[in-house]
Amino acid sequence: MGTVADVAPIKDTKGSLVNKKPTVVFVLGGPGSGKGTQCSNIIEHFGYTHLSAGDLLRAEIKSGSENGTMIQNMIKEGKIVPSEVTIKLLQRAMEKSGNDKFLIDGFPRNEENRAAFEAVTGIEPSVVLFFDCLEEEMERRLLSRNEGRVDDNIETIRKRFKVFLESSIPVIRYYESKGKVRKIDATRPVKEVFESVKAIFAPKSKQVH
Numbered sequence: 483m484g485t486v487a488d489v490a491p492i493k494d495t496k497g498s499l500v501n502k503k504p505t506v507v508f509v510l511g512g513p514g515s516g517k518g519t520q521c522s523n524i525i526e527h528f529g530y531t532h533l534s535a536g537d538l539l540r541a542e543i544k545s546g547s548e549n550g551t552m553i554q555n556m557i558k559e560g561k562i563v564p565s566e567v568t569i570k571l572l573q574r575a576m577e578k579s580g581n582d583k584f585l586i587d588g589f590p591r592n593e594e595n596r597a598a599f600e601a602v603t604g605i606e607p608s609v610v611l612f613f614d615c616l617e618e619e620m621e622r623r624l625l626s627r628n629e630g631r632v633d634d635n636i637e638t639i640r641k642r643f644k645v646f647l648e649s650s651i652p653v654i655r656y657y658e659s660k661g662k663v664r665k666i667d668a669t670r671p672v673k674e675v676f677e678s679v680k681a682i683f684a685p686k687s688k689q690v691h
């Protein structure tokens with residue numbers, strides 16, 4: 483018990499999916515905890531499609547969509563965009579990928595995100611990764627991320643930390659109560675964090691000790 487392989491969809495002898503629902507792993511953790519970095523590592527090794535809710539929202543702003551200004555303003559304030567917008571983007575990206583295994587990064591970020599995703603898609607995550615990182619380390623990382631993001635400034639970062647504690651931690655607690663959370667000490671260097679991540683994804687028979 484405990485690895486993602488243990489809860490992947492069941493296949494029959496010809497390899498067809500018996501359970502047609504996609505496998506979803508939610509990747510959670512505070513801003514700057516390393517979600518995106520570790521997702522890039524995971525997709526290289528384990529055949530998942532990485533969907534970052536934040537990246538999808540930023541692409542929606544760039545595309546000139548009618549929701550663009552609202553999304554931009556909310557991101558700048560560190561607030562969470564209404565679920566219907568984010569879920570639509572996630573669903574579209576899932577369909578477009580053609581894959582049936584997804585790492586959904588930065589979602590669900592509040593109870594509304596969580597309940598709406600489950601109601602709309604009928605999908606529950608197999609596992610929830612929680613990158614647990616010290617706030618001062620996350621702050622250091624965000625201030626040197628250098629991606630030109632409107633929300634990587636100290637004022638917005640403080641607001642994002644507050645939203646994380648007030649709205650996202652309860653989602654993690656919810657999944658903890660269902661035994662789905664795999665907590666990883668994310669304050670360590672990237673390679674060390676990935677070693678812990680690998681142990682969660684690799685089937686036990688293939689784990690290298």
Ligand SMILES: Nc1ncnc2c1ncn2[C@@H]1O[C@H](COP(=O)(O)OP(=O)(O)O)[C@@H](O)[C@H]1O
Nearest residue numbers: 512513514515516517518519623627670671672
């Ligand atoms: N374990 C780590 N140690 C030091 N820096 C890291 C680590 N993981 C990620 N970073 C760096 O910190 C910044 C935030 O990482 P990122 O993966 O974007 O986090 P998140 O998606 O959780 O906000 C990036 O500049 C990234 O290169």
Ligand SMILES: Nc1ccn([C@H]2C[C@H](O)[C@@H](COP(=O)(O)OP(=O)(O)O)O2)c(=O)n1
Nearest residue numbers: 513514535536537560561562563588589591
């Ligand atoms: N489920 C989500 C995910 C992100 N957002 C918005 C609000 C977040 O502060 C920003 C940035 O999210 P993103 O996951 O890219 O940020 P970090 O990688 O945690 O630094 O996007 C959202 O409204 N709803």
Ligand SMILES: [Mg+2]
Nearest residue numbers: 517518534536
């Ligand atoms: Mg990210």
